[in-house]
Amino acid sequence: MKQKQKAIILFSGGLDSTTCLAIAQSKGYECYALSFSYGQKHSSELEAAKRLIENSTVVQHKVINLDLASFGGSSLTDDSIAVPEDNNAEGIPSTYVPARNTVFLSIALAWAEVLQAKAIFAGVNAVDYSGYPDCRPEYVEAFQSMADLATKAGVEGHGVVIETPLLHLTKVDIIKKGIELGVDYSTTVSCYQADSKGKACAVCDSCRIRKTAFENAGVVDPTIYK
Amino acid sequence: MKQKQKAIILFSGGLDSTTCLAIAQSKGYECYALSFSYGQKHSSELEAAKRLIENSTVVQHKVINLDLASFGGSSLTDDSIAVPEDNNAEGIPSTYVPARNTVFLSIALAWAEVLQAKAIFAGVNAVDYSGYPDCRPEYVEAFQSMADLATKAGVEGHGVVIETPLLHLTKVDIIKKGIELGVDYSTTVSCYQADSKGKACAVCDSCRIRKTAFENAGVVDPTIYK
Numbered sequence: 001m002k003q004k005q006k007a008i009i010l011f012s013g014g015l016d017s018t019t020c021l022a023i024a025q026s027k028g029y030e031c032y033a034l035s036f037s038y039g040q041k042h043s044s045e046l047e048a049a050k051r052l053i054e055n056s057t058v059v060q061h062k063v064i065n066l067d068l069a070s071f072g073g074s075s076l077t078d079d080s081i082a083v084p085e086d087n088n089a090e091g092i093p094s095t096y097v098p099a100r101n102t103v104f105l106s107i108a109l110a111w112a113e114v115l116q117a118k119a120i121f122a123g124v125n126a127v128d129y130s131g132y133p134d135c136r137p138e139y140v141e142a143f144q145s146m147a148d149l150a151t152k153a154g155v156e157g158h159g160v161v162i163e164t165p166l167l168h169l170t171k172v173d174i175i176k177k178g179i180e181l182g183v184d185y186s187t188t189v190s191c192y193q194a195d196s197k198g199k200a201c202a203v204c205d206s207c208r209i210r211k212t213a214f215e216n217a218g219v220v221d222p223t224i225y226k
Numbered sequence: 227m228k229q230k231q232k233a234i235i236l237f238s239g240g241l242d243s244t245t246c247l248a249i250a251q252s253k254g255y256e257c258y259a260l261s262f263s264y265g266q267k268h269s270s271e272l273e274a275a276k277r278l279i280e281n282s283t284v285v286q287h288k289v290i291n292l293d294l295a296s297f298g299g300s301s302l303t304d305d306s307i308a309v310p311e312d313n314n315a316e317g318i319p320s321t322y323v324p325a326r327n328t329v330f331l332s333i334a335l336a337w338a339e340v341l342q343a344k345a346i347f348a349g350v351n352a353v354d355y356s357g358y359p360d361c362r363p364e365y366v367e368a369f370q371s372m373a374d375l376a377t378k379a380g381v382e383g384h385g386v387v388i389e390t391p392l393l394h395l396t397k398v399d400i401i402k403k404g405i406e407l408g409v410d411y412s413t414t415v416s417c418y419q420a421d422s423k424g425k426a427c428a429v430c431d432s433c434r435i436r437k438t439a440f441e442n443a444g445v446v447d448p449t450i451y452k
Contacts, residue, residue: 066292066333073340092378099336102376106332107292110325114299133381142372149365150328152318 004030005118007163008108011035011061013049014190015210016123016166019178023165024121025057026181032115033061034108038100039069039077044198048189064107073098076192083192085203092131095192095205101134105143105162112160113151125166125174140164171213179219186222199226230256231344233389234334237261237287239275240416241436242349242392245404249391250347251283252407258341259287260334264326265295265303270424274415290333299324302418309418311429318357321418321431327360331369331388338386339377351392351400366390397439405445412448425452 007029011017024031035049046063053061069077075084075094084094101124108120124135133139144162148154166174178185190210191200200207202225214221233255237243250257261275272289279287295303301310301320310320327350334346350361359365370388374380392400404411416436417426426433428451440447 062296064293064296067290068336070288070290071337071340092381096378097336098339099332099377102332102372103329103336106325106328110294110323110329111297113324114297133378134376136375139372139375142368142375146328146365146368146372149362149368150360151325152322152359155318155359 004028006030006032006059006115007119007121008032008034008112008115008117009058009121010104010108010123011049011053012123013045013047013052013188014123014206015171015178015185015188016125016174016190018052018183018185018188019174019181020121020123020166021052021056021058022178022181022183024119024163029119031056031058032111032117033058034104034111035061035063036104036107037063037065038097039067041076041079041083042189042192042194044194044196045189048187048198051187062111066103066107068097068100068103071098083204085201092133093205096132099134101132101139102143105147109147109151109160113153116153116158117160119161119163121163121165123166124164125171126168127170137167140167171209172217175213175217175219179217184222186224190223195226199224201226230254232256232258232285232341233345233347234258234260234338234341234343235284235347236330236334236349237275237279238349239271239273239278239414240349240432241397241404241411241414242351242400242416244278244409244411244414245400245407246347246349246392247278247282247284248404248407248409250345250389255345257282257284258337258343259284260330260337261287261289262330262333263289263291264323265293267302267305267309268415268418268420270420270422271415274413274424277413288337292329292333294323294326294329297324309430311427318359319431322358325360327358327365328369331373335373335377335386339379342379342384343386345387345389347389347391349392350390351397352394353396363393366393397435398443401439401443401445405443410448412450416449421452423450425450427452 011033075081192204237259301307418430
């Protein structure tokens with residue numbers, strides 16, 4: 001029997017990464033999930049991540065502790081900056097966490113090399129991406145080029161591929177794709193200020209984008225709100 | 227008075243990063259040091275780093291905890307793999323820590339964005355580089371290209387510059403440069419298996435490269451050996 005290829009999935013327990021995991025599984029990968037306790041205010045997403053993984057066929061789930069909050073600079077980690085609840089912000093929103101995707105992908109790259117994984121799946125999304133620079137196609141391409149030169153595996157010609165299957169999908173498309181693959185979104189947590197039970201606020205950027213997407217997808221929103 | 231530009235220095239407390247710090251200071255930067263407790267066996271390098279910073283004009287020193295040892299795959303972090311003590315290894319040595327420079331630079335990138343730093347100094351070195359893929363010029367260039375696209379600061383046109391002043395220097399040149407800048411190497415720790423007091427083994431790759439370099443530089447080796 002041909003051995004399955006391994007993939008790491010950056011897994012926050014939200015809508016995008018849960019869909020990403022389902023896509024990686026549907027492609028036949030043996031999946032390893034990687035989550036981060038990085039000082040996010042909405043740490044109940046990690047509880048959601050753990051619950052979701054327990055009910056999956058994921059081989060291993062690592063939760064890496066990394067104190068990005070000590071740097072500050074984002075409303076997601078810095079208590080002195082409120083999470084925005086209106087849609088009026090222009091440019092890159094305060095929920096942007098400096099270099100977060102780069103840090104997460106880099107740590108995934110380290111694990112991928114040890115696991116000899118073939119792919120890293122990241123649920124980045126350029127269409128409804130809230131204005132984050134590290135969710136754009138040109139960023140992902142540049143990360144891939146760097147990764148090819150960064151590692152022993154890359155130098156030896158069997159480096160990891162950064163897979164971003166949601167990159168050009170709208171949130172509506174993502175939900176439709178997930179439903180098609182049997183994803184149960186009811187226990188996923190996308191809210192930037194979810195309470196300790198994972199209940200969503202309904203008013204942050206992430207909630208509003210998600211809520212609208214369920215409406216536009218013609219799917220009953222299974223999110224549990226406060 | 228013109229405000230000083232800020233720089234982050236990846237600082238392990240070894241010969242290269244201590245020289246790098248001296249170079250950044252000589253260029254007039256206000257310096258911020260970043261060290262990692264990543265599960266390295268030679269954690270006494272962190273004590274050396276702290277002592278060196280205490281006796282410097284560095285504005286702030288952050289030590290980030292990040293458990294790269296949980297991934298394994300390197301003789302520097304994995305107890306089941308011995309640090310090599312001979313010079314016979316071909317290719318990339320077992321002391322290579324998967325994606326370490328990428329992870330460290332990425333976390334520095336996050337801090338740099340919050341600090342609005344102008345530069346990140348990394349003591350990577352392509353000449354005596356022990357065969358690490360992430361110490362090559364093409365790798366550093368690729369990281370820079372990625373960093374320019376990754377961050378809010380990069381998108382806004384004032385992204386950070388990755389400075390690798392040791393990249394093309396031999397270990398002998400590095401020592402000569404450091405001596406010229408007044409660096410006291412006696413308390414720096416380069417050894418991969420230094421004891422708890424920072425005393426060096428004299429036989430690991432890092433010790434042998436350092437020892438030979440002091441000899442060839444015509445400088446008395448100030449390293450304290452076991």
